[in-house]
Amino acid sequence: MSPPRLSTPEEYRKLVDSVDTFLLDCDGVIYHGPVVVPGVKKVLEMLRKENKRLIFVTNNASKSRRQYKATFDKLGIPVSENEIFGSAYASAVFLRKVLNFAEDKKVYVIGQDGLEQELESVGIKHVGGTDPEDRVFMDPFDFASIQPDPSVGAVLCGFDGWLNYKKLCKAYTYLNSDPNCHFLLTNQDKTFPTNGTTFPGSGSMSYPLVFALSGRREPTIIGKPNKHMMDAIIAEHQFDPKRALMVGDNLLTDIEFGINSGIRTLLVMGGVSLPEQVFGDNPSHVVPTYVMESLGDLAVLAE
Amino acid sequence: MSPPRLSTPEEYRKLVDSVDTFLLDCDGVIYHGPVVVPGVKKVLEMLRKENKRLIFVTNNASKSRRQYKATFDKLGIPVSENEIFGSAYASAVFLRKVLNFAEDKKVYVIGQDGLEQELESVGIKHVGGTDPEDRVFMDPFDFASIQPDPSVGAVLCGFDGWLNYKKLCKAYTYLNSDPNCHFLLTNQDKTFPTNGTTFPGSGSMSYPLVFALSGRREPTIIGKPNKHMMDAIIAEHQFDPKRALMVGDNLLTDIEFGINSGIRTLLVMGGVSLPEQVFGDNPSHVVPTYVMESLGDLAVLAE
Structure with missing residues (x-):
């Protein structure tokens, strides 16, 4: 069965209200290389105002959290080092x-x-x-x-x-x-x-x-999609898995990671995985809980 | 069923008489690193006298035939470049x-x-x-x-x-x-x-x-155990596969290579593969046609 494709402010609000902890993939969700995904800055700001916990989860193994924070700083996205969880850490x-x-x-x-x-x-x-x-x-x-x-x-x-x-x-x-x-x-x-x-x-x-x-x-x-990454995250940040959501653009790393870890998943488009891999005639065996065009679309909730 | 383990001069003679072309692995059959296997020099000399064709078949990919011949020269084993077939060539x-x-x-x-x-x-x-x-x-x-x-x-x-x-x-x-x-x-x-x-x-x-x-x-x-290696050998040297024998010390490369290429195989001991892999309770799925202690044992035929 195909997962629901969220597209209205009501659907977005219902999702956000059901989540306390957002686990966010970086490249493909927050930015594409040097370009921030439109609307995402506003969305992160809104989620912080609503006291959501944000954890940025990346498989990048060449950078430390400090080096990763520098990437966010350059893009003008405020994050603290301990919100970042790379596969190196x-x-x-x-x-x-x-x-x-x-x-x-x-x-x-x-x-x-x-x-x-x-x-x-x-x-x-x-x-x-x-x-x-x-x-x-x-x-x-x-x-x-x-x-x-x-x-x-x-x-x-x-x-x-x-x-x-x-x-x-x-x-x-x-x-x-x-x-x-x-x-x-x-x-x-x-x-x-x-x-x-x-x-x-x-x-x-x-x-x-x-x-x-x-x-x-x-x-x-260690890294996504393996549960070891989640074991390491949970060893640092306690949270209720039922009220957590893994957001990513890649079925085989991000979404499978959420599934392997027993938490809900949101696939965003415009990155690695394509709509036909979810909605096509021959879909992937990895099925996200929800699908959205872009994390930036949640910005309508802040208007 | 276990393969025959040849050990008498009569068995050796029967084998040699049934073969025109000997395909010989090098390290583990002819020499172990810097040491020639005892008896092997005499055996190669005898096989040449009997007009057997010798082809030295190695997976070593860092050396050309010329460089390989230099290894044989240093060990005092006369070979010609075109008898050597490495995976590079x-x-x-x-x-x-x-x-x-x-x-x-x-x-x-x-x-x-x-x-x-x-x-x-x-x-x-x-x-x-x-x-x-x-x-x-x-x-x-x-x-x-x-x-x-x-x-x-x-x-x-x-x-x-x-x-x-x-x-x-x-x-x-x-x-x-x-x-x-x-x-x-x-x-x-x-x-x-x-x-x-x-x-x-x-x-x-x-x-x-x-x-x-x-x-x-x-x-x-290309290299052993793949048949591509044999296709390349046959593109250079024509021979009757029914009267050829692949001799090696490694079940998974040499012996499987002979089997994949449809020629008989002789496993010698003292190298990579162990007697229990052939004769033990849980033998390898790769079964040689014949087993011998050492290629050097054929030297009794020259005495």
């Missing part, structure tokens, strides 16, 4: 609060400074990542130099523009030699959209490890 | 003879000089690979610079110790923007053994592309 919270990662252990990072900052924000030590010694090509091949550091207790992979074979060999060696070493991916995004096209995403960057270890080790994937 | 032959790759097109290479040399050996032009412009980290992220060259008609991925995000973005863009651009992997090896351990193999290196494009593009995989 979610991974750090998951390690600390869900896995109770040992204080004396370190994380080997395939990722950038944003991911390191989030680990530091919860008091987790890390190696790899932006270390210049690991931002090199392994030339000549010096496999004997790949010696695991016994204090490493987890490998965490996110978006890393400096991905290289030395990092892959190091991460592989931790996971191959120590069955107790945790194996986490910030997310499983195949691609990310930019400049009107797509490029390999952070999920793709972790696939050399996933494939090399397949049949022996399975990664724990 | 097989990929070049497959492009030229099986796909009839257009003369005016180029291949975008994720790989090293051995792969480039093999493309050149069959007259195929290439870009990427060892080009210093592509052996860099994309810092800062300059996605606008990733502009496809319209003369590229295939992406070929092999082992590349200089794998980086710029190469992945370029290769992805060719495959994402042009449905006619061929997508080839030299092989799907998860790992490769060295220094008594394993590291991510060339199949793993191609997985960022395989995953990013999954559901939209499927790669053609």
